[in-house]
Amino acid sequence: xxxxTQPDIHITVSEGASLELRCNYSYGATPYLFWYVxxxxxxxxxxxxxxxxxxxxxxxxxxxxxxxxxxxxxxLRKPSVHWSDAAEYFCAxxxxxxxxxxxxxxxxxxxxxx
Amino acid sequence: xxxxTQFPSHSxxxxxxxxxxxxxxxxxxxxxxxxxxxxxxxxxxxLHFVKESKQDESGMPNNRFLAERTxxxxxTLKVQPxxxxxxxxxxxASSQDRGSSYNEQFFGPGTRLTVx
Numbered sequence: 001x002x003x004x005t006q007p008d009i010h011i012t013v014s015e016g017a018s019l020e021l022r023c024n025y026s027y028g029a030t031p032y033l034f035w036y037v038x039x040x041x042x043x044x045x046x047x048x049x050x051x052x053x054x055x056x057x058x059x060x061x062x063x064x065x066x067x068x069x070x071x072x073x074x075x076l077r078k079p080s081v082h083w084s085d086a087a088e089y090f091c092a093x094x095x096x097x098x099x100x101x102x103x104x105x106x107x108x109x110x111x112x113x114x
Numbered sequence: 115x116x117x118x119t120q121f122p123s124h125s126x127x128x129x130x131x132x133x134x135x136x137x138x139x140x141x142x143x144x145x146x147x148x149x150x151x152x153x154x155x156x157x158x159x160x161l162h163f164v165k166e167s168k169q170d171e172s173g174m175p176n177n178r179f180l181a182e183r184t185x186x187x188x189x190t191l192k193v194q195p196x197x198x199x200x201x202x203x204x205x206x207a208s209s210q211d212r213g214s215s216y217n218e219q220f221f222g223p224g225t226r227l228t229v230x
Contacts, residue, residue: 042223043118044157044205044221100169100217101159101162103159105156106156107157
């Protein structure tokens with residue numbers, strides 16, 4: 001069975017500092033991988049996705065993620081955090097092919113301090 | 115283009131009552147999904163519709179939950195009777211059917227259900 005682990009429930013960073021949110025997946029083959037963000041009162045918004053190919057994926061809002069097969073990881077990064085990045089971030093996976101069910105991690109709440 | 119909408123945004127009911135949640139997918143999206151996040155836990159898949167047919171309902175917790183999608187447009191999720199453990203945020207998502215496995219799911223803002 002698939003699972004997604006986000007080891008950090010809460011992270012606090014200073015505005016302008018770099019950010020890395022960790023994500024590990026468990027699946028026999030390489031799944032499709034996603035990062036979503038949820039701001040207060042909003043739905044889940046897709047930041048970026050990885051299906052295959054280049055292991056460094058660029059997303060919206062200046063985010064990127066790197067797929068590392070050897071570590072079963074898909075960590076999300078941003079070089080300089082803005083106060084508006086405060087939100088909850090979810091790593092997710094899906095089996096390749098037509099199977100639609102998405103498996104989510106528990107989420108990481110990001111607090112940005114001045 | 116309007117996104118996925120859900121109604122109500124919040125619902126507070128007493129144990130034993132019935133609640134119906136509604137989801138309006140993005141127009142033209144054949145795929146509709148329900149997910150639930152219980153407090154402190156992961157967002158969990160409940161079920162998947164393709165048009166009006168249930169494609170996968172493996173995540174439905176028990177027979178107190180009934181999902182429908184008459185006419186293949188909006189969907190309702192009824193909980194009857196509601197129990198305390200049903201509290202959580204219920205998300206709906208939709209995606210196009212492009213004949214590809216790369217279909218992106220677009221999520222609504224969720225309905226926060228509190229059962230007292």
